[in-house]
Amino acid sequence: MFKSVLVLLLSIAFGSCGQIKSFSVKTESVNPRLIYFSKNNGLDWENASAGLPDSVSIGLGGIAVSESLLGIATKEYGVYVFDEKINEWYKLPASHQMIKDNVGALFFYKNGIFVGTQFGGVYYSDDMGKTWDLKNLGITDNTIRRFEEINEVLYVTTNDGLYSYDNTQQKWDLVYGKVGLQVNGVTEYKGDLYLATNQGVYKSDKNTKEWSLILPKHSVHNIASDETTLYAMTYNALLISSLDGITWQSCQAGLPHNLYTFNVVRKDDKLFAGQWDGVYTKVNSRDSWSSSSKGLPVKFAATNLKMFKDMVVVSTAKSDRK
Numbered sequence: 502m503f504k505s506v507l508v509l510l511l512s513i514a515f516g517s518c519g520q521i522k523s524f525s526v527k528t529e530s531v532n533p534r535l536i537y538f539s540k541n542n543g544l545d546w547e548n549a550s551a552g553l554p555d556s557v558s559i560g561l562g563g564i565a566v567s568e569s570l571l572g573i574a575t576k577e578y579g580v581y582v583f584d585e586k587i588n589e590w591y592k593l594p595a596s597h598q599m600i601k602d603n604v605g606a607l608f609f610y611k612n613g614i615f616v617g618t619q620f621g622g623v624y625y626s627d628d629m630g631k632t633w634d635l636k637n638l639g640i641t642d643n644t645i646r647r648f649e650e651i652n653e654v655l656y657v658t659t660n661d662g663l664y665s666y667d668n669t670q671q672k673w674d675l676v677y678g679k680v681g682l683q684v685n686g687v688t689e690y691k692g693d694l695y696l697a698t699n700q701g702v703y704k705s706d707k708n709t710k711e712w713s714l715i716l717p718k719h720s721v722h723n724i725a726s727d728e729t730t731l732y733a734m735t736y737n738a739l740l741i742s743s744l745d746g747i748t749w750q751s752c753q754a755g756l757p758h759n760l761y762t763f764n765v766v767r768k769d770d771k772l773f774a775g776q777w778d779g780v781y782t783k784v785n786s787r788d789s790w791s792s793s794s795k796g797l798p799v800k801f802a803a804t805n806l807k808m809f810k811d812m813v814v815v816s817t818a819k820s821d822r823k
Contacts, residue, residue, distance in 0.1 A: 537549055580593045
């Protein structure tokens with residue numbers, strides 16, 4: 502079971518103004534069952550895939566939000582942005598080489614769009630996709646996992662470490678890394694940075710800036726936090742730390758056995774977890790999780806989960822027209 506799930510995860514990850522006219526791509530009004538919105542805090546979901554091609558897929562980290570923009574990075578066609586006025590996605594111009602490099606993660610930062618790929622590193626556009634440039638100065642591994650903004654600093658996680666972006670020099674600085682350390686995610690909790698890696702969770706002390714391995718013997722594919730809790734997503738359990746980021750306990754109650762969690766996010770007083778078979782929610786951290794997937798297809802793998810304005814946005818890895 503574990504082996505098949507891991508193989509599927511790898512295939513999911515890499516298979517990470519005025520409206521601009523897009524390249525010609527055939528779209529239909531029939532929805533491909535790829536993206537869903539909840540406008541009532543997860544009580545039910547509605548298909549929001551209008552404007553997308555028949556066959557399309559999104560890698561891990563492939564949804565991005567800003568105050569005004571909601572976007573997705575598709576492996577086949579590049580970046581789409583959601584038009585709230587007509588409730589439909591429209592395509593930005595794409596770089597052919599970017600598509601060839603296998604699009605994965607997406608992020609909006611300041612006035613630009615950052616796209617992470619498996620083979621080509623980071624692509625950047627500051628004109629809504631009209632032109633794309635590589636932003637790889639300082640990076641030594643071109644496999645990009647995720648982007649994250651913490652305290653107005655843009656971070657990127659790669660197959661050999663965590664990097665921060667220097668806006669003045671327009672280059673990436675290594676924050677922490679080493680050969681063989683696959684960094685899958687980063688978050689900030691009580692002033693310290695935490696990394697989800699293939700070797701466990703690493704913590705950076707905010708005073709000394711020294712890094713230490715605080716959750717060994719685990720492969721952690723994502724990490725998240727809110728004001729009170731740190732969430733480590735391993736391949737066999739969701740773990741939490743509410744004290745010091747060092748002491749951990751299981752938060753698996755109510756979640757499916759042997760299926761791991763992709764994302765944990767908080768909206769107002771409710772926690773959301775994206776799982777292999779839909780979305781789960783709870784309010785009190787001591788409660789068990791309960792399914793909150795009304796309107797989602799059966800066995801909907803909720804690989805990406807984001808908040809946009811008053812909506813919860815969830816996507817699966819590949820469109821389904823059944």
